[in-house]
Amino acid sequence: xxxxxxxxxxxxxxxxxxxxxxxxxxxxxxxxxxxxxxxxxxxxxxxxxxxxxxxxxxxxxxxxxxxxxxxxxxxxxxxxxxxxxxxxxxxxxxxxxxxxxxxxxxxxxxxxxxxxxxxx
Amino acid sequence: xxxxxxxxxxxxxxxxxxxxxxxxxxxxxxxxxxxxxxxxxxxxxxxxxxxxxxxxxxxxxxxxxxxxxxxxxxxxxxxxxxxxxxxxxxxxxxxxxxxxxxxxxxxx
Numbered sequence: 001x002x003x004x005x006x007x008x009x010x011x012x013x014x015x016x017x018x019x020x021x022x023x024x025x026x027x028x029x030x031x032x033x034x035x036x037x038x039x040x041x042x043x044x045x046x047x048x049x050x051x052x053x054x055x056x057x058x059x060x061x062x063x064x065x066x067x068x069x070x071x072x073x074x075x076x077x078x079x080x081x082x083x084x085x086x087x088x089x090x091x092x093x094x095x096x097x098x099x100x101x102x103x104x105x106x107x108x109x110x111x112x113x114x115x116x117x118x119x120x
Numbered sequence: 121x122x123x124x125x126x127x128x129x130x131x132x133x134x135x136x137x138x139x140x141x142x143x144x145x146x147x148x149x150x151x152x153x154x155x156x157x158x159x160x161x162x163x164x165x166x167x168x169x170x171x172x173x174x175x176x177x178x179x180x181x182x183x184x185x186x187x188x189x190x191x192x193x194x195x196x197x198x199x200x201x202x203x204x205x206x207x208x209x210x211x212x213x214x215x216x217x218x219x220x221x222x223x224x225x226x227x228x
Contacts, residue, residue: 035217045157045165045208045219059215062121095164100176104212106155108167108176 002026002109004096009114016086016118022079022096022111030054030074033099035107036081038092038116048094049081053102064090086118122147122211126220132228139196141223143209148189153213156185156194159222160205168207169194199225 008020022034036048049070050059058070069082079096093113099105123146133139143154154172157165167176169185172192182197196203204227209220 044222045159045210047210047217047219050215050217059217061216100167100170104153104217106167106170106176106210106212107157107165108170110164110166112164 002098004098004109004111006094006096006111006114009094009116011117011119012086013120014087014118017082017084018086018116020081020083020094020096020114020116022081024077024079024098027098029072029077031102033102033105034070034072034079035097035099036070036079037095037097037107037110038090039095039113040089040092043092046092050099051079083116086116088118090116091118092116121216122149122214122218124209124211124218124220126207126209126223128223129221130224130226132226133199134228135199135201137199139194139199139203139225141194141196141207141225143187143192143194143220145190145192145211149192149211150213153211154185154187154192155210155212156183157208157210158203158205159208160202165208196225 003025005023051070067085071080095113097107097110125144127142156169159165173185184195206222
């Protein structure tokens, strides 16, 4: 069974840092692009970042560029999101989501999400 | 950035009725790069349609997608109880990979 499990969320003060992880299983992780998508409480979906299967292509939303870093370790079937200089508006559930192939693809499946709360 | 505008914001229908959801893009989207997702309360989104009209694995045939250029439609032929949820369109052809603001399908 294909599974994505996020971890690392929690409460952090404005200006702080947090590192999210996404553990993948049930498929050949190194063959697929991956993404982070977030959803603020009661709001819609916002794409955050994309990384290709071999980490050669990376994209970010303007709202996080320069503050967040997406990375992956194919040897450990894991995806990461390093979040620095966090702001109140970064408060959201963060989902990792697999592309259905490498390259530009829709997202399927998604993990269950991990909540990040930025507050003093 | 491609802005996706979904309409209506809320659709009030009864089980068994037909639902028609719209997604309009601010610039042309290659039909290969338009997807629809369903998000039930408290759950992660699930892919329904990709490439504007291809059903994802395990998605029943009551879901269909159509459209090209800047206008796309998701049709649910007969609403089942699990279909009362929020639906999002997304373009994944050009970064940033934007989502529409969502359409909520609620029970009338």
